[in-house]
Amino acid sequence: MAAATPALGVLRKAGAAFTVHSYDHDPAGGASYGEEAARELGVAPERVFKTLVAEVDGTLAVAVVPVAGALDLKALAAALGGKRAVMAPPAAAERATGYVRGGISPLGQRRRLRTVLDASALAHTTVCVSAGRRGLEVELAPAVLADLTGAVVAPVARA
Template structure:
């Protein structure tokens, strides 16, 4: 299971996909996107940008496609599950498909 988090890096919204059992490493996220710093995005801005409600934000099918970073640990699995756009609804897919469909960068951004 992976969670989708929206962060702000140097004033630009970015999506991070990390294991639900861990946390997002904001410094690692900033490095992964070439930014000087990162912080969690304002929830209202995340909802407005993605078109999804908080707790159900999916990395797929967002209203405005944001730069996405998938934690490298996702590639250790045959199938991963991410939010399908509604709280409690998930979709399973191969990690390579998640990366391809979101145009994601893969980097160690979870801890």
């Protein structure tokens, strides 16, 4: 049985279809946890999504974007009806979500934050997101991810 994380608990409780993938995280492997996940799992970077925490008009929010791209902060603010977005300090992201940087999942967060899923996710049958710790990913349908996080789906990533 796969490791127990709050993210996996949410999926199990919902009866959602998902697959858990694990790999040995290399602590010296560089700063991009998402790119490491794509490489280690042999999954196209367009299908592996990173969970980023930002402040939109002073309130924390989550953006789920492909590791192959970057977050467009103006688009994130607009998707949530805000004016301005900046990246949240890592310590604030960890406190709010209950996860460590590189293992922040959009699912099972300590405090449910408003979430935006990049629209590119809908082009894939399944996407991979962190399952709540470094080296652990969960693969699921983007519609399930959007439903379980209450996400707004909008184009918030740029190449």
